[in-house]
Amino acid sequence: MAAMTTVIFDMDGVIYRGSETLPGVVDCIRNLRDHLIKTGFLTNNSVRSREDYIERLRRYGIDSEIHEIMTSGEATARYLISLGYNGQRIYVIGGKGLATTLTASGFEVDTLDEGNPCDFVIIGWDREISFNKIARAQHEILVNGAKLIATNADAMFPTQGGRLLPGAGSMVAAVERASGTSAEIIGKPRDLSLRYLLDELGSGSDDPSSVWVVGDRLDTDITCGNSHGAVTVLVTTGIASRKDGEQADGMLRPDHIIDKIAELPDLITEADK
Ligand SMILES: [Mg+2]
Structure with missing residues (x-):
């Protein structure tokens, strides 16, 4: 060793x-x-950006720098860039930090209201997942040929006190089922x-x-x-x-x-x- x-x-x-x-x-x-x-x-967790984590760690008494932090959202952006998909349009189901991370990496993040055809659907943990968001993701995959990517596939999300909540993986499963496609998982x-x-x-x-x-x-x-x-x-x-x-x-x-x-x-x- x-x-x-x-x-x-x-x-x-x-x-x-x-x-x-x-x-x-x-x-x-x-x-x-x-x-x-x-x-x-x-x-x-892709809900927060790396900058958010610096702030969060500071609150827990730990100083950190940006190069010491990696989230599954940041890894997703890097992976797409490494494959040459710079600047493509993405429909995101996920927290604000995921959209921020992808935008900062040069991708066009399309909102539910805008409805432009997208090259990728990217899914992370989303407390506000809805029928309309799943339907939009399904449409992008089936009609526009978007590729499905998941920042992570954790089935459950444990909270303080031990109660379990649905994790990003359960949201990925909904879109996979609706679109008949399997997601590529990054985290x-x-x-x-x-x-x-x-x-x-x-x-x-x-x-x-x-x-x-x-x-x-x-x-x-x-x-x-x-x-x-x-x-x-x-x-x-x-x-x-x-x-x-x-x-x-x-x-x-x-x-x-x-x-x-x-x-x-x-x-x-x-x-x-
Ligand atoms: Mg853990």
Whole structure:
């Protein structure tokens, strides 16, 4: 195993939960940075822009810079540009941050009222999804030949207090069903957004095993890290329990399980021996 250069944190359930910073997080991040280890923050949530996340992390007591943050929305914009689809027109089902991110990357985002023919339908989590939005997406795909892309496909969205809400994946499923098409999914468990973040951090050509990925979900965070060849750490302050982690197989299985982020520096010291 290569010496660690970079630690990538999922945010919700790892850095914070609801309005609280999880115990030990601020000290852990300071400790890593003091040891010249790069830190990055990777989220499947596309509702907010990267600028929004800088502000959000600051409220939780963590200073960050734009190159340390990657969202599935930003990854979607980069992916389309990498394929040569610069400036194309997109119909978006998603939060304000997704539209802002795509516009800032040079795409034309069409609103429900405008109704211009679109090249892509992009779906992220949308608290205001409606029959009309699904119908418009269906029309773009079936009539105008738009390609369907999902920023992520998380089935459920857990809230503080444990109540589950429908995740972006349930909205993607509605449009897939209505259009008879399968969406291409950009976020975790695919390692595309992780690779974009590592490139931003200057860690893109590092040995994958010098990268540690810390998350609270097996089917997204841990699978993403494992498929990249990173060292994976499940922290049990979010979705998955210690038992879930211990019983997981294959790509879902974390290399390490900790019950709080405060245990991470000791784990790293141990692993580096
Ligand atoms: Mg999470």
